[in-house]
Amino acid sequence: xxxxxxxxxxxxxSPPTVVSDYNRPYDCVNTDGPHLILTEQPQSKFRFxxxxxxxGTHGQLxxxxxxxxxxxxxxxxxxxxxxxxxxxxxxxxxxxxxPNQRRRxxxxxxxxxxxxxxxxxxxxxxxxxxxxATFQNLGIIHIxxxxxxxxxxxxxxxxxxxxxxxxxxxCTQEEIRQSITPTDLKKFDEEAEEIAKAMDLNKVVLxxxxxxxxxxxxxxxPITRAVDSELVVNLKNASTGELKIVRISQxxxxxxxxxxxxxxxxxxxxxxxxxxxxxxxxDGNEVWSAYGEFSEADVHHQYAIIFRTPPYHSTNLxxxxxxxxxLERPNDxxxxxxxxxxxxxxxxxxxxxxxxxxxxxxxxxxxxxxGDRTKRMCHGSYTxxxxxxFSEFPSKHASSDDVFNKCGECAPNFLAPDRGSCSxxxxxxxxxxxxxxxxxxxxxxxxxxxxxxFERLVELREQNKSQTSMNLMPKYSSSMLAxxxxxxxxxxxARSSHYCGGSGFxxxxxxxxxxxxSCSQDSLIESFARxxxxxxGHPSTSMVKAEDQFRSTYVSAADNTHSHSSQAGHSFSLSHxxxxxxxPQTPSPVSSPYxxxxxxxxxxxxxxxxxxxxxxxxxxxxxxxxxxxxxMSSLPEYPGISWPxxxxxxxxxxxxYDNIPNATSLPNLIPDQSGxxxxxxxxxxELQPVQHHHLRPPLQPIQTTPSxxxxxxxxxxxxxxxxxxxxxxxxxASIEYPRRSSAPNISGPxxxxxxxxxxPAEFSPFSSFFWNTNDDILE
DNA sequence: GCCAAGTTCCC
DNA sequence: CGGGAACTTGG
Numbered sequence: 001x002x003x004x005x006x007x008x009x010x011x012x013x014s015p016p017t018v019v020s021d022y023n024r025p026y027d028c029v030n031t032d033g034p035h036l037i038l039t040e041q042p043q044s045k046f047r048f049x050x051x052x053x054x055x056g057t058h059g060q061l062x063x064x065x066x067x068x069x070x071x072x073x074x075x076x077x078x079x080x081x082x083x084x085x086x087x088x089x090x091x092x093x094x095x096x097x098x099p100n101q102r103r104r105x106x107x108x109x110x111x112x113x114x115x116x117x118x119x120x121x122x123x124x125x126x127x128x129x130x131x132x133a134t135f136q137n138l139g140i141i142h143i144x145x146x147x148x149x150x151x152x153x154x155x156x157x158x159x160x161x162x163x164x165x166x167x168x169x170x171c172t173q174e175e176i177r178q179s180i181t182p183t184d185l186k187k188f189d190e191e192a193e194e195i196a197k198a199m200d201l202n203k204v205v206l207x208x209x210x211x212x213x214x215x216x217x218x219x220x221x222p223i224t225r226a227v228d229s230e231l232v233v234n235l236k237n238a239s240t241g242e243l244k245i246v247r248i249s250q251x252x253x254x255x256x257x258x259x260x261x262x263x264x265x266x267x268x269x270x271x272x273x274x275x276x277x278x279x280x281x282x283d284g285n286e287v288w289s290a291y292g293e294f295s296e297a298d299v300h301h302q303y304a305i306i307f308r309t310p311p312y313h314s315t316n317l318x319x320x321x322x323x324x325x326x327l328e329r330p331n332d333x334x335x336x337x338x339x340x341x342x343x344x345x346x347x348x349x350x351x352x353x354x355x356x357x358x359x360x361x362x363x364x365x366x367x368x369x370x371g372d373r374t375k376r377m378c379h380g381s382y383t384x385x386x387x388x389x390f391s392e393f394p395s396k397h398a399s400s401d402d403v404f405n406k407c408g409e410c411a412p413n414f415l416a417p418d419r420g421s422c423s424x425x426x427x428x429x430x431x432x433x434x435x436x437x438x439x440x441x442x443x444x445x446x447x448x449x450x451x452x453x454f455e456r457l458v459e460l461r462e463q464n465k466s467q468t469s470m471n472l473m474p475k476y477s478s479s480m481l482a483x484x485x486x487x488x489x490x491x492x493x494a495r496s497s498h499y500c501g502g503s504g505f506x507x508x509x510x511x512x513x514x515x516x517x518s519c520s521q522d523s524l525i526e527s528f529a530r531x532x533x534x535x536x537g538h539p540s541t542s543m544v545k546a547e548d549q550f551r552s553t554y555v556s557a558a559d560n561t562h563s564h565s566s567q568a569g570h571s572f573s574l575s576h577x578x579x580x581x582x583x584p585q586t587p588s589p590v591s592s593p594y595x596x597x598x599x600x601x602x603x604x605x606x607x608x609x610x611x612x613x614x615x616x617x618x619x620x621x622x623x624x625x626x627x628x629x630x631x632m633s634s635l636p637e638y639p640g641i642s643w644p645x646x647x648x649x650x651x652x653x654x655x656x657y658d659n660i661p662n663a664t665s666l667p668n669l670i671p672d673q674s675g676x677x678x679x680x681x682x683x684x685x686e687l688q689p690v691q692h693h694h695l696r697p698p699l700q701p702i703q704t705t706p707s708x709x710x711x712x713x714x715x716x717x718x719x720x721x722x723x724x725x726x727x728x729x730x731x732x733a734s735i736e737y738p739r740r741s742s743a744p745n746i747s748g749p750x751x752x753x754x755x756x757x758x759x760p761a762e763f764s765p766f767s768s769f770f771w772n773t774n775d776d777i778l779e
Numbered sequence: 780g781c782c783a784a785g786t787t788c789c790c
Numbered sequence: 791c792g793g794g795a796a797c798t799t800g801g
Binding site: 050052053142144145146201237238269270301302 | 783
């Protein structure tokens, strides 16, 4: 820049702050004339970085309108000014509702044109830049709390000196300095403390003001009023950060309410979080809402909430009601992206597949004790939803082998982790994980399952070409979520043995010290298991969950660990493997149509809490004998099943039995002759082959919600919460600049828009996971 | 000692 | 860059 004014970027000094914004009232500024127009508001959420984090770069503050492809930066234009170069100064201010109450913030700006001492940013504008200042490269430096008071005190002192200097220009700097009394200093201290206490370190606004260099007085003179941006909040902080539902244990419940649901969330404050259920009509108007019930004690370490569903407005449903669920933060009325939730009629019987299959076993159509899902699942007045879907069938020319091979090619991510190709996202199966090292061939038991499923797909396609979606995989696995309390950086693992459709064991394992933490009475382990299947028929969570489960089924739970850890708490979810035992097991004798299924020793899930934990996983995985599985209590009374040590741990009960989409694939149980603990898990090969005698009902077209569709956030007709800086009392009426709504644009209905998915030219069964996006893509 | 908040580290 | 997690502090 050729301007004689400050250009910090080339090492010139900052313009002298002779007239600073605190000592010159607004009415000194000509408001009829030049003014600043904020043409690009800064993004509303941004991670503030501590000074210690300022090594290297960590992203820059962009404009709210910016997106991945189009980087835009906060921009102001100096209007009605053509009188030569001017300086637009930017400083951070506090975010009080009333701009008049805002103070200079202790946080600083970093980046291009920013002064390291003042933390302010100054850009010179002139006719060559169309009097427009673009603030690129900005970072917000988070001043550590412990330093806040001191900074404020220093500033106050400097402010006083500045005033004195203006009042008494004849005095020397030293004389002025000495005129400050101890009383003054004490006063500064008290005031600084008060201000520091009130200062919200997670909210700032950008305050812009234009100055002209006054050659006569050799100082900078403001030529506009100050203009504030919208609020910029710290993305890292629980009270201002993004609200996000990470995972829900179940996304359906009876309309009568009272169902316990577990939810993993991004960091929240237990005193400032609600779970809101709401329903919109076809026009997107909200017609009902209610809050989930929970206490502060039900918020586990800021990352999990255990709550009870509120009753639906009608407890006499005849068909399922599809509603939404979202997090709400009362303080700023911020909300999370909603997720689907379904209320179903309360009279619906919920039975275990085990019981079902026992009954159906007498049916000659179901010699294997499975039974067609259509028949099995239609308990109520609606058909069971389907989870994993193709948007279209495999190429009709493809043989089942073709399909299967494709599946194999594209599925190493799931099936043969050591191959590593075709993986989605970051590489899995890192050396530190507990993934069993199995070749493709050695996973033939899994392959069989695939084959069966894909043969069925092709068969189905042939028989009903008009169908556009269908189940991909049976869901024979359940998810388990365990929350634990551990306060040290010990390696924490979890092991589980699991009888699909029945019950399971859970224990925590600490590989680093070889200790097993049992689920005894005084232990802090809370365990839980749910089938994650949605009953709604919406793709909703199912896609993601299905993928999770799918992956975990064939790879290992360790890789699937969703870990949230805080220093004192770990929460992690486990998805169960089916027969993915690292070492082949001796088949147990088949004495009945029921086959035993167990994946004992397969689960050594690390919380990721520490490196030590991660690195110790393989060791743990190889250690089978240390397993101290624990018996169950309060289990459903399954014929012939007896569990060991029933009093030693809390029950793990697998719910939603009737949600398992394809129970024909469910391995059935045989009595655990050895008493349960330590018994030999069967391989998948021991399980009965899946047989399909009946087709499923016609399937629904895929409905998806575009990911991160902000339109759904508020819904038509629903008003966004008032934004403080948009309120009428804003004291800058004469300044015109575009106001950013705090809420996304409202243009679409709340209802899930239908999107037709075009499959890729080349069929890949697994790609359905990728292109069938929905608003529940979480990770 | 617990635990949330705050800060730093590092992939 | 962007994000996650580890570590530290303080109520």
